[in-house]
Each structure stands twice: as C-alpha cells, then as structure tokens.
Amino acid sequence: MPTLKIHPGFGVLAARFDGDLRDRLRAAVINPQLLLAAKAALAAALAWTIALAIPGTPSEYPYYAPLGALLAIYPTVAGTIKLGLQTVVGLTIGILLAYIAVWAGDPDWVTIAFVVGVGVLLGGVLKRTAGGGSGIASAGLFVLVIGNENLGYSLGYLVQTVVGVGVGLAVSALILPPLHLNDAVGRMSGLRRTAARQLQEMGEALEEDWAEDDPRWTERRDALTASVRNARSALQYAAESRKGNVRRRFHPRDIRRDYRHVEVLEIVASHTLNITNMLQDGLHGTATEHPLPEAVRPPLQEAFTAVGNVLDLWTVEEDSTEMVRDAERALKVLETAAYESTSVTVPFGSAAAIGMNLHRIVQAVKPELDVEEES
Template identity: 40%
Template sequence: MGTAPRTAVIGAGTRITSWLAHPRLLLAIKTAIAVGLAWVLAHLVPGVADEYPYYAPLGALISVSPTLMSSVKRGAQTLAALAIGILLAGAIILFWEPNVFTISLVVGIGVLIAGSRWLTAGGEYVAVAALFVLIIGGQDADDYSIGYLVQMGVGIAVGLGVNLLILPPLNTSAAVLRLAEFRSLLSDHLHDIGKALVESWPPEHEDWAGRSGTLVDTADRVREAVGQADESRKLNPRAKLHRRDLEKDYEDLTDLETMTFHVRDLTEVLAAAIWKSPIHAEVPQVLREPLSDTIHAVADVLTMRNAGEEIGEGVAAAEAALRVLLARLDQQRDLDPSSLSPAATAAMDLRRMLAIMQESAMAADA
C-alpha cells in the first residue's frame, strides 16, 4: 500500500475512533437502551398503569442526561411537575368543568409555575400534565393520572439506573483539555504580539489585534467545561477511581481569566497605539525589543505550565526581561510622555500577569 492510501486509512481510522469515543454517542446508546428497557418493564406494571405503557419510554428519554446529577435533578423535578399538573387538573375537575376557558387557565398557571426557581428542569411538564389529564383523561381522569404518573416514574427510574450502571459520565478530562487549550491560546496570542513588535513598523502582522472577543469566548467555554466536570463527579462512583482536584482547576481558571483581562488590555493598548488614529502613539524603537522579549517570556511560562514543567525558572526569566523593560522606560524620561504611555501600560499588564504566575509557582512549591 502506498503512502497516500495508508495515510487515508489511518486518517479514517482516527476519525472513526474519535466518533465512537464521543460523549454524544454514548449518551445516545444509553438512551436507546433505557427506552427499550422501560417499554418492556412498562407492560409488567400491575393495575391501571398497565393501560398506559407508552409513558414509561418517555420518562426514560427525559431522565438520561449527560451527568448523573443532572439526571437526578431532571427526573425528580419532572415527577414533581407532573404531580403539580395533575393536581391543577384535578382542581378543575372538582370545582369546575373542562372547557376552553378552564383549560386555557390551567395551562397558563402551569406555565407560570414552570418558571419557578425550583423547577429549573422538567418544569414544562406542569402544563403538559394538566392538559393531558383534562383532554386525554376525560372521564377516566383518575385512572389516567395514576397511570401517567406511575409509568413516567418507572421510565425515569430505568433511565437513572442505566445512566448509573453504564459508564456514568465523568467529564474531568474534558476540563483539563480545555484549560490546556486556553493556556495555549493565550501563549500563542502573546507570541504573536511579541513577533509583531519587532517587525517593520508599523507591523503588518495584525491578526492578534482583533482577537479579544475570541479570548473572552474561550474563557466562557472553559468555565462551562470545568463546571460540567464538577457536576459530573456528584453521585458518580467513578469519581472515586479517577480523583481530580477540581478546586485547583477552578483556581487555575480564575488565574487565566484574570490574565485574559490583562492580555486584552495589553492587546487593545498596543493595537490602538499602532493603528488607531485617535490615540496614535508609536512605541519608540528603543522599547520595542525589550517589550517583545518580556511578552515572549510570559508566553513561555504558559507553555511550560501546559507541558507540566516547573514554571519557577520561566517566571524568573520573565521577571528579568521585565526589569530590563522597566529600566529602559526609566531611561526615556526625556521623551514625550504620550509616546511612553502604551509601553508603560503594557509593562504594568505584564507585571500583573507575572504576579499571578509567581503565586501559582509558590503554591506549587508549597
């Protein structure tokens, strides 16, 4: 087999493996198993509930969620919502009669209740249950209500059981990966700025100037990933086998978010100084190289952190580069202050980022 076909086969194999390992596929498989099992068990439920087996698969479908904790919350809140909806429908049957006005009224009340803080998941079933009882239950509203609630409960129990027994999701690896990607993005961004500062002036390399929004969006996605990892540990027996200090991950995320603020400030200040006319102030030639060196040194610390290396030496090198930059700034006091302000502001941002890195290095050594 030639090189090209072999590469194509390897690439296809990698894509298939990645697809098979995707959390969404596992969720789909577990949901399918839960729905099928719920349908089988629904026909074994005694009493009037046996007449409404189709609600068990619906309960299973509802309860299988990406994490065990979300499954428990959604299942419990859905059952609570069903009970409330059935009670609302029961009040209509006892004190009035189902008609256009009362059905509309009970649905409106159900929608209001669904918006409460303690029915964050499954709340929509308040109105659904009330509507089904009044319209489908009809003269057999009592039996229908019992069958509906019992079979949904059976399905939810099956869904929770399947989610617990078949590889309960643990998303800590995804959080670690997102944190590493975030560091890489910040590091690459800083390196891009450092390179631009020593290009021909004004720099032609300006992709970094419009990347602030990407940094913010990435920070939001990383926080979401860490939050999902934290939730995936709750009630999860696999968490005992795969221990991870998520408190440390939250601390790392907070540090990166704070650094992102300073990186964005540094980016906007330098971009405005170079290209935006209202506050145009060219960074003096004598300051560009030490500023570039400091930015590269700070970026190198992030790269070292991602590689699992001790960052103490990297932080020390960045501090040394910053001292050179500050000394060079002190030597330019005879220049117009407006021409020094962009570099001085950038130096302050870099100093603050280094302070965060110093704390991280000290915490790692403790």
C-alpha cells in the same frame, strides 16, 4: 564528549503534541453524544419492558414509562436526578390542575385555557422544583383531555412516568457515568495556549507594524474571551458531573485546585486583553496616546516572547526555573528601556503599562510553577 543541551521549548512542543493527540483519540473513541444516545435508548427499552410487567391499571399505559426515562436522562448523574424529580413534581401538579378543571365541567375552551395558563404560570414560578417551561401545562392538558374523570389514566400516567424516571436514573448512574474531566482540562490548556500564543503574536504585531484597524486585533480579543468563557463553563460542568457519580472514587481530583487554576488563567487573560488594547493604541499612537518609541520595541518584543514561553511551559513536567528567569530578565530590560524613554511631556508611556501587565502575568503564574527561589 560534549552534551547536547535541549531548549525547554522543545519539551513544551512535544508535551503539547502528545496531549492534543491523546485528547483527539479519546474523543474519537468515547463520543459523549453517542454515549448519551445509547443510554437513552437502553433506558427507554428497559422502562417499556418493566412497564408491561406492572400489574393493574398502570399496565394499560406503558408508553409513559419510556417517555419518563427520556425526559429524565441527562449527561450527568446530578442532572438526571434533578430532571427526574422536576418531571415527577411537574406531572403531579399538572394532574392536580386538571382535576380542579374537571370539577368545573367537561373539557372546553375555558378549562383548557385555565389548565394551560395556570400551568405555564406555575412553571415560571417553580423553575427549580418543577423544571419550568410547559411541563406542568402539558401534563395537565393530557389528563384533562384524554383522562378527564378517569382516575385510572391519571394513576397510570403518574406511576409509569415514575418508573421511567427511576430507570433513567439507574442507567445514568450505573452505566459509564461520564466525569467530563478531560474536557475541562483540555479547555484550561486551550486557554493557556491561547494566551501564550496571543502574547507571542503581539511580538509579531510589533514586527509587522499592524495597522490600528487590522481585523486581527479583534480576532485575538474574541478568541481569548471565548476561551476564558469555555474554560470556566467546562470546569463547572466537570464539577457537576462528579456529583452522585460512583466513578469519582476511582478518579480522584482536587476540583478546588482546578478552580484556582482557572482563576489564575482568568487573571492572565485579563492582563493579556489589556496588553492587546494598549498595544493597538500605542503602536501608531492616537489622539491621546503617543506612539511607542523605537527604543522600547525590541525589548518589548523580547518580553512578549519570554512571557509567552512561560505560559507555554505551564503544566509541562519540566524545570521551569530557567524560562521564568529569562522572562524576568526580559522584563528588567524592558523596564529600563521604558524608563529611559519617558520625558516631561510623556511621563507614563504605554510600554511601561504593558510591562506592568506582563510582570503581573509572571507573578500570577509563578506560584503554579516549580520555580527555585534565588539564594
């Protein structure tokens, strides 16, 4: 009985559909903003409860505890630690500024201007340690205007803020600390699919003979550039989310390998952008560029499709040898056609340059694929 041979592209489409469906379901169940809001609410409530139980003068200022928790809470554990420390350092500096101003007399326009001006200046200088912005100035202004010479107010403000920051850190670190790995993987897959789709659409541009001023050229470039930026940012955010996160032990991942993956994708995107620019100029020709000869257009279209299929296959658990070989054969045909189309007046045509970029895309991706070497 004859066996039915399924083209690798069907596996690519099935894997892409399954991956997209899983990502959408996961995003619907665990919304990062909802999780952050719930954790912030819990941290504020716990901080308020603890603040009321603190003995002495600080118990008179319990409202600063939930404020400290709110200022410290952040989607990642590392971010919460950083914000918490910056909040405490900024508050301490602000209190010191206020007491320097108090020595000069009661609050007036001079002392207020001093605290705010110096506070904003220090916020700009001490961005890493005090968080920058107006945190120092705000703390100093509160102490100067509300507390003035009341040491109990300053002590309560500081103690309750520290309590709130501590509660915020505990909630952030212990209650479902997100890893954000799925978003990074999704962004990387999105970049790969965008590059693959753009290469395949370059074949459509050849077939449909896009005009030089067709808005689709710019749209494709902008989409690919944005996808590159989003993939890099998402991976950096995922790497940050692992710092200090207890869940990383249960979800091991080689981040360095992911960074190499993104670097390869950035190489692919760079060559794809070059191809887009060269095809836009070479399709009809410019004042300095001859149009693509008719003889190279069919093999060029085949090469676009073949290399796009290789990118589509990337990360899919399927034998990729056949598809890579198809791409290499298509590039050989294109190389021959580009060479035969050269002349004394046109020694370097855009087809050859595009072919070289396609070749480099395959060479960049090939080590990432399970490709059997030819014997």
